[in-house]
Amino acid sequence: xxxxxxxxxxxxxxHVPAFSLQAAARxxxxxxxxxxxxxxxxxxxxxxVECCARAQDEGVQEGQTLAQARAACPRLxxxxxxxxxxxxxxxxxxxxxxxxxxxxxxxxxxxFCFDATGLHRLHGSETSMLVAAVEALRGRGLVARAAVASxxxxxxxxxRARPGACVVRAGHEQALLETLPLRALAPPLxxxxxxxxxxxxxxxxxxxxxxxxDGIADRFGREVARLLLACRGEEPAPLVALPATDLPRxxxxxxxxxxxxxxLVFLLKSCCEELADRLAQxxxxxxxxxxxxxxxxxxxxxxxxxPSRPLAAAKTLLALARLELEERRLRAPLIGLALSILEExxxxxxxxxxxxxxxxxxxxxxxxxxxRALVGSDSxxxxxxxxxxxxxxxxxxxxxxPESAMRxxxxxxxxxxxxxxVAGERLLDPPMLACVRLPxxxxxxxxxxxxxxxxxxxxxxxxxxxxCAGPVRLMGEWWDGGADVDRDEYLLVLATGGALRASRDRRxxxxxxxxxxx
Amino acid sequence: xxxxxxxxxxxSRIRRGTHExxxxxxxxxxxxIPDLDAFIGGLPRGRTCEILGPASAGKTTLLLSLLRQAMSxxxxxxxxxxxxxxxAGGACGSPEEEVRAGGSRAVAxxxxxxxxxxxxxxxxxxxxxxxxxxxxxxxxxxxxxxxSASFEIIALVGSLPRxxxxxxxxxxxxxxxxAGTSVVACGEHPxxxxxxxxxxxxxPLPDGVVVARVTKNRQGPLGERRLLLRHFPRLxxxxxxxxxxxxxxxxx
Numbered sequence: 156x157x158x159x160x161x162x163x164x165x166x167x168x169x170h171v172p173a174f175s176l177q178a179a180a181r182x183x184x185x186x187x188x189x190x191x192x193x194x195x196x197x198x199x200x201x202x203x204v205e206c207c208a209r210a211q212d213e214g215v216q217e218g219q220t221l222a223q224a225r226a227a228c229p230r231l232x233x234x235x236x237x238x239x240x241x242x243x244x245x246x247x248x249x250x251x252x253x254x255x256x257x258x259x260x261x262x263x264x265x266x267f268c269f270d271a272t273g274l275h276r277l278h279g280s281e282t283s284m285l286v287a288a289v290e291a292l293r294g295r296g297l298v299a300r301a302a303v304a305s306x307x308x309x310x311x312x313x314x315r316a317r318p319g320a321c322v323v324r325a326g327h328e329q330a331l332l333e334t335l336p337l338r339a340l341a342p343p344l345x346x347x348x349x350x351x352x353x354x355x356x357x358x359x360x361x362x363x364x365x366x367x368x369d370g371i372a373d374r375f376g377r378e379v380a381r382l383l384l385a386c387r388g389e390e391p392a393p394l395v396a397l398p399a400t401d402l403p404r405x406x407x408x409x410x411x412x413x414x415x416x417x418x419l420v421f422l423l424k425s426c427c428e429e430l431a432d433r434l435a436q437x438x439x440x441x442x443x444x445x446x447x448x449x450x451x452x453x454x455x456x457x458x459x460x461x462p463s464r465p466l467a468a469a470k471t472l473l474a475l476a477r478l479e480l481e482e483r484r485l486r487a488p489l490i491g492l493a494l495s496i497l498e499e500x501x502x503x504x505x506x507x508x509x510x511x512x513x514x515x516x517x518x519x520x521x522x523x524x525x526x527r528a529l530v531g532s533d534s535x536x537x538x539x540x541x542x543x544x545x546x547x548x549x550x551x552x553x554x555x556x557p558e559s560a561m562r563x564x565x566x567x568x569x570x571x572x573x574x575x576x577v578a579g580e581r582l583l584d585p586p587m588l589a590c591v592r593l594p595x596x597x598x599x600x601x602x603x604x605x606x607x608x609x610x611x612x613x614x615x616x617x618x619x620x621x622x623c624a625g626p627v628r629l630m631g632e633w634w635d636g637g638a639d640v641d642r643d644e645y646l647l648v649l650a651t652g653g654a655l656r657a658s659r660d661r662r663x664x665x666x667x668x669x670x671x672x673x
Numbered sequence: 674x675x676x677x678x679x680x681x682x683x684x685s686r687i688r689r690g691t692h693e694x695x696x697x698x699x700x701x702x703x704x705x706i707p708d709l710d711a712f713i714g715g716l717p718r719g720r721t722c723e724i725l726g727p728a729s730a731g732k733t734t735l736l737l738s739l740l741r742q743a744m745s746x747x748x749x750x751x752x753x754x755x756x757x758x759x760x761a762g763g764a765c766g767s768p769e770e771e772v773r774a775g776g777s778r779a780v781a782x783x784x785x786x787x788x789x790x791x792x793x794x795x796x797x798x799x800x801x802x803x804x805x806x807x808x809x810x811x812x813x814x815x816x817x818x819x820x821s822a823s824f825e826i827i828a829l830v831g832s833l834p835r836x837x838x839x840x841x842x843x844x845x846x847x848x849x850x851x852a853g854t855s856v857v858a859c860g861e862h863p864x865x866x867x868x869x870x871x872x873x874x875x876x877p878l879p880d881g882v883v884v885a886r887v888t889k890n891r892q893g894p895l896g897e898r899r900l901l902l903r904h905f906p907r908l909x910x911x912x913x914x915x916x917x918x919x920x921x922x923x924x925x
Contacts, residue, residue, distance in 0.1 A: 530805045
């Protein structure tokens with residue numbers, strides 16, 4: 156006998172009442188316990204659009220003018236909508252719910268829906284799943300309600316109507332709708348539509364769901380008819396999950412301006428730990444990091460850090476941020492700090508790092524970053540020779556990547572001929588003018604430097620030339636990037652034992668010292 | 674199998690893998706120049722060394738050879754004392770005496786003169802080059818690199834002030850010992866003085882040969898040896914050739 160495995164779809168919903176108000180007030184400890192209301196924008200300016208439960212208890216209602224609200228509750232604090240705070244709260248809720256379910260959708264009005272099918276196995280039960288969601292939001296300063304049901308619509312109604320966590324078991328949706336008043340459908344139902352339906356004798360959502368859809372569509376429009384079908388269990392649209400591509404961000408705001416590095420490092424530490432946690436959850440590392448500091452008196456200080464290798468450890472992130480702020484101090488006390496990952500990279504191990512020896516790439520990367528902060532990024536490099544026939548044009552540098560050292564430790568050796576050594580040639584930068592007479596017919600040559608003694612030169616003032624090699628003619632025209640070069644190069648050996656590379660310009664016949672062989 | 678046996682089999686490798694303890698702090702690092710290795714055995718690991726000499730003496734050539742050798746995956750460091758050994762003699766070549774070390778850690782060059790360009794493929798993308806704008810910054814960078822214990826060798830090229838504070842010299846020597854990193858200073862005059870474990874002075878001769886003198890060696894002998902460093906081609910002067918046709922020819 157075969158058993159058909161029926162998978163019942165389950166949908167969860169988290170509702171944050173007065174979402175805009177909570178988003179605007181959650182970072183301000185001074186607003187805790189104070190009756191709050193949110194003033195509307197545009198045509199609703201001057202009116203209350205959201206208020207907290209404490210304000211409602213004292214008689215404040217949505218739609219009142221500000222004067223009416225203040226008359227009802229003299230202690231009322233009225234806040235303005237803050238778009239950035241709202242976006243931050245949405246981001247935080249999304250991040251928090253990603254720990255519960257991989258598919259989250261924003262439904263508007265402070266409501267987030269998620270796919271809860273099969274998640275009771277992961278969290279133990281649906282109740283513990285909802286409790287975890289509510290607690291996760293509480294940790295981010297938001298009071299929320301949560302529900303789970305067979306459809307998103309029913310879960311949303313339950314989350315809006317029932318405090319705490321509400322589990323609607325499969326097949327019990329109708330029983331819930333029997334208990335919900337018709338006003339639970341507003342919004343999206345408008346208040347005048349609710350009143351018209353009440354005039355028809357409708358008191359509960361279940362009664363509304365039993366009306367004929369065609370008649371409702373004729374009298375109230377298609378939107379209300381679709382609402383009715385949703386009450387019957389027909390989902391109006393599939394769940395469209397938010398892309399989980401928002402990069403991790405940690406924000407701290409201060410009540411008082413903060414001066415000095417030590418308190419800032421304290422804040423940075425908590426931000427770095429939060430970012431490291433989120434990166435670990437995502438299995439990613441930070442390839443580029445931004446420190447954005449809001450300064451007292453207006454203005455911002457923005458630093459972008461590019462570590463020498465993607466980082467995941469909070470300690471290393473903190474060391475990097477601290478070095479940057481030590482190197483260039485803030486010009487004013489700060490009132491806000493945001494640490495954002497601008498670019499992330501997958502977390503990966505290096506082949507052979509278990510038995511590759513004693514190279515700790517994290518420690519190496521940290522040291523390289525510290526040296527960069529000390530001497531500047533352009534001074535911490537690795538050779539990158541260019542293909543050029545002019546000696547000075549072969550010099551090229553590129554940024555040093557610590558993984559390269561690891562690769563060097565475990566890679567097979569290059570097939571480089573052993574005699575391709577290593578000539579220790581030090582390029583003079585800039586090249587140095589000189590007067591040169593080449594040796595000829597048993598007579599030694601001579602080199603005279605018109606300038607004073609210079610370090611790294613094997614002569615002081617003048618010296619005899621006992622041998623030379625050359626000329627090697629070098630010309631540069633259109634094939635050489637427009638370099639105007641027409642010269643003969645010589646290798647000069649001095650009586651003192653030193654060796655130089657010099658060139659004679661064929662047009663001006665002037666001599667230039669290019670390098671010292673050392 | 675007892676834990677003692679397991680520890681004997683795997684202990685050292687596990688410790689190195691988890692970076693807890695026991696960085697290699699003993700042994701000698703080959704210079705990549707067989708004559709010199711046969712003479713002094715190599716540069717001491719975890720110590721400060723100096724290569725001194727006038728310009729064109731071959732210091733940079735020797736230093737780059739040393740760095741290249743240290744970055745080679747097959748590089749070896751010899752264990753034990755620094756008695757001069759001969760490759761041909763077989764005393765240093767036995768696998769039992771060689772401890773795999775080179776290539777397991779990074780290699781850095783702190784170039785105070787900002788004139789050295791290691792152009793070979795061995796250095797491309799692998800050698801960390803720090804080009805500070807002052808000697809003070811260079812010393813601070815050296816301190817940071819040493820503290821990370823991630824480097825096999827750190828070379829210091831360029832002129833440092835003669836009178837480095839004693840505290841600084843002692844600190845560098847201590848960090849070298851703890852990290853197992855060799856610091857090789859390359860210049861015209863001594864830098865580490867009493868803290869230096871090996872001082873090698875190079876003296877160029879006009880025919881391209883260099884005389885290497887060991888004037889200080891805590892682990893081996895003193896003395897001098899003539900080396901052919903090939904840091905520039907030896908030239909033959911032909912007196913019969915007119916100036917316009919004077920062409921130096923490299924002697925094979």
